[in-house]
Amino acid sequence: MTQGRPLLNRSLAEFGTTIFAEMSALAARTGAINLGQGFPDTDGPEEIREVAARAVLSGLGNQYPPGPGIPELRSAVAAHQARFYGLEYDPDAEVLVTTGATEAVAATLLALLEPGDEVVALEPYYDSYAACIAMAGGVRVPVTLRPQEGAYRLDLDELRAAVTPRTRLILLNTPHNPTGTVLTREELSAIAELACERDLLVVTDEVYEHLVFEGEHIPVASFPGMRERTVTISSAGKTFSLTGWKIGWITASPDLVTAVRSAKQFLTYVSGGPLQYAVAEALRLPDGYFAGLREDLRAKRDLLSAGLAEAGFEVYEPAGTYFVTTDIRPLGEGGDGFAFCRSLPERCGVVAVPNAVFYDHREQGAPFVRFAFCKRQEVLEEAVSRLKRLAV
Template sequence: MAKVSFPYGLSLLFMSVVPGAWRRTAAGAGLLSSDGAVAPTIFAEMSAAAARTGAINLGQGFPDEDGPAEVLEAARAAIANGANQYPPGRGIPDLLSAISEHQRRFYGLQVDPEREIIVTAGATEALTATLLALIDGADDEVVVFEPYYDSYAAAAALAGATLRTVPLRAPDFQPDLEQLAAAVTDRTRIILINDPHNPTGAVFRREVLAEIVRLAEKHDAIIVTDEVYEHLAFHAPHTPIATLPGAAARTLTISSAGKTFSATGWKIGWVHGPADLITAVLTVKQYLTYVNGSPFQPAIAVGLRLDDSFFDGAAAVLARKHEILGAGLRAAGFDVLAPEGGYFTVADATALGGADAAAFCRALPDRAGVVAIPLTAFVSDVRRGEYSGLIRFAACKRVEVLEEAVSRLAVLRS
């Protein structure tokens, strides 16, 4: 069993309120520009471009449709019935039970709702609290798959860890197992995976998951898995890595309600795993948001208990949206790398003069009235050249919005 220790991460949490310490930590995470100002992200830049030009924003991954009526009504009822004050620190008991039931129902996982689950302010807080809790110091390493969701590097830096990356290369975005084995060493504290994967849309093959478990056991590492797109895998049911032999005792599983129920603004997430690891995470989490989303917690409990038809339908609807987007991108001259799950489609713009994807994306709002994000926003500086022509488009929009977007993109072919 991987050891549980968290004083260094906890000390960094308190250091972060000190301006000098915050600046050193933030600079290491790439959060500050060279002049010490907060560095703007490509996401903020592209959203501002959408507002300035009236472009359709396929850059950020948020739906433009509400989730199931039962879930929305449950939130309204909770507010009306007074669920407006602090909930319990671990989460309201009904949601903890619903998460446990969900994991058993879909995956056969047995999770103690009282000791092995924490409700968090979305998956991002779950991830940050986990790394702050479990990183011992600068000698610890966090292995991630690259491209990676941008908060992974920031959270690792805030926790004082060294980030080591394993590339996922087009067209299938699966890791090379030899490169993975070389990256995981006795200094590896955490192997962090995102499956289905943002931004590539890949779903990790069984042999990849098995190798992660083998390496974690060999090097006594903790597996942290971000599974927010778990119900949005298109070709086969999602396989949590915690279901593999030997994995559950060293795995912290993170998910959230935002993607599944089209409620990204509610920020209701959770993390579950062995009780001692969860206690360590809770020790940090209580000094971040403390608690959150009191009226949304009972609503998400309702959502997690919806019929299978809802979950099957959510994946099918999103897969159809990807088909519409992919067909339009191909018609516009992009080379499309069809996703296996999640919100995003990756396309290669090289044939359209987009070998520099960042420059292509900056010109796209004025040129075609559409916003997208270069994949280089999700990679380290040393690997930018390997992903230079690739662009991420969000498919989680209304069908008519996607149809209008691909109609606008047709101008690129002319």
């Protein structure tokens, strides 16, 4: 305490150490298999890592790169959006490189929100969303995705009812972490119509865009009237198994990019210069790379999902991402996901994450637990073997 005041800004008082840090520390302490935090246990393509190494050794990007990102990466991002989605962006005016998607979300919300502005977000949501809204002085308004017939679904009527005259923007994440939901064309079309009707901005986190197993990923910016009101966010971490590089980007209209850059320049300004050259090459990899990644993860999803079901969990098989959400109640565990996850390493030697941390309405997520399957097959097989102890 100083001068009778708490040290931490009150807007962040509800946010302590993240659940990922807690559960990863628990995994390290117990030697458990960590299926909690979503990072791969293998590195990305060797040829892309070699580009980064050569860039460092040759002096490319070792000093400050341009504030918006190196031209090569901005051009590669624009080419990626055109190649996969038919969206044309000017690499000089409509692309901004960020320190991962997390900074992109933070800079966007800091730039676009005034204190008291409401942000409608799909609950459960990645924990940084809530913190970023708070830092920007916004008010989060959750719309809950609920389990239905083996998957999580969005209630469009509930979404529409959540929008008020104070709503500034809708924050989307599709494919969705932690539920694995991939919003359908019909759902996205309805969201686009709502945004246009109520003159709302849309911020969409699409970092799992290439990890779709059922359905298809459709950027909301591709719908009529949405390009000029949408900030699209993605990154290299998930697509190329290079989460430590923290290279992300936004694509948006010039006015939106200018606004976000105004906030971003006072966060990190720039980062990852040599890595930006490598990510530019990665985005140009042939279609076979993206298809191979998807099929590899599909097989791992199926392996872990089957093992969890055999262990007694109710499994909500994801249509995208690399997470499986489960309900622990069929195991006779009650509905306390926190207690279950904290005891699981000692019981089975496996770490998972309680979904309740991703909810404002904690009771909605209490019985649900998330497992990551972005691990080597032999690791997943061992985890499945250990989890079978719960069924005994």
